[in-house]
Amino acid sequence: MIRSLVSAGVAGLASFAVTRAVMRSQLRRHDKVLRTNHAGAEVSLIEGPALAAGLLAGSVLIEDPRQRAATLLATSVSGVLGGVDDFCEAGSSKGLRGHLGALARGEITTGAIKVTGIPIAAIASAAILGSETNASARRLSFGASSSAGSNSAARNALGTAVDVVVAGGVIAGTANLFNLLDLRPGRALKAGFLAVACMEHHHGVTWVPAAAVAGAGAGAWDDDLKGAAMLGDTGANALGAALGTMLAAHSSPGQRAGMLAVLVALTLLSEKVSFTSVIEATPGLRQLDAFGRDTCE
Secondary structure, three states: OHHHHHHHHHHHHHHHHHHHHHHOOHHHHOHHHEEEOOOOOEEEOOHHHHHHHHHHHHHOOOOOHHHHHHHHHHHHHHHHHHHHHHHOOOOOOOHHHHHHHHHHOOOOOHHHHHHHHHHHHHHHHHHHHHHHHHHHHHHHHHHHOHHHHHHHHHHHHHHHHHHHHHHHHHHHHHHHHHHHHOOOOOHHHHHHHHHHHHOOOOOOOOHHHHHHHHHHHHHHHHHHHHOOEOOHHHHHHHHHHHHHHHHHHOOOHHHHHHHHHHHHHHHHHHOOOOHHHHHHHOOOHHHHHHOOHHHHO
8 A cells, every 4th residue: 555655646746747847848839839719818738748748657657557558558649649630730620520520521630530549549448458357257257167168258259349349438438528628727627636536546556547647637737727728639638538548447347338328428419519508507517617717817
């Protein structure tokens, strides 16, 4: 437990320090990272690369090698593909429906690359997470009933494949959800803090990745709340992927299926309903969403 506590502390500090260092670098004022936000003010997209770098710095200390590899893969690919959409945007399609529609027409947009690339990386990460667990399950299954034969093996293989796809869906869906939330200062970071605070934790299991998320979020907090910087696709996708990997790694198949159903429902709903409108019309959510902005302005 002491080792896990120390690792979590170091991960949180490393994530904070790396995020803060990139946020304070000269890159924040480079023409390539300056944009105009929802209020018409100039905002820097440096927060996205900064947060992604911070998450990766902390995730290196994750104790389980499978979870470490899966988290680094999902977070880095999601951040890079989000960066492609942020800084090399091509095409006018918006939203999941727009990007998929562009693909159906044979039009390759940066958004289309992102919405196909992130799920592929997420499924690969889920396969890394489940490899040893699934192998153990197969061994137990064959040991308990050697007469099951090829039909049992086929069922096990199918169950494994379905679970990997579902877990990958949780990772990719969470990455997409945080991208949908990054429409107002601090909103996605608050969602990340709440997710870490509300999930069940175990020392040596979730402490380090949770500390990485908390540390990186803290490093970006002031500038995000002020509206001086924003996550963009780079940071929002990376943050969601890191959290999604943590959720997928420490949940049962049934829980993952439930989470995926909720994520799919929210994604489809976002095509019809503005999350900002819902938040602003809902007491409690409205106050939480606005919390901290006044004191940082």
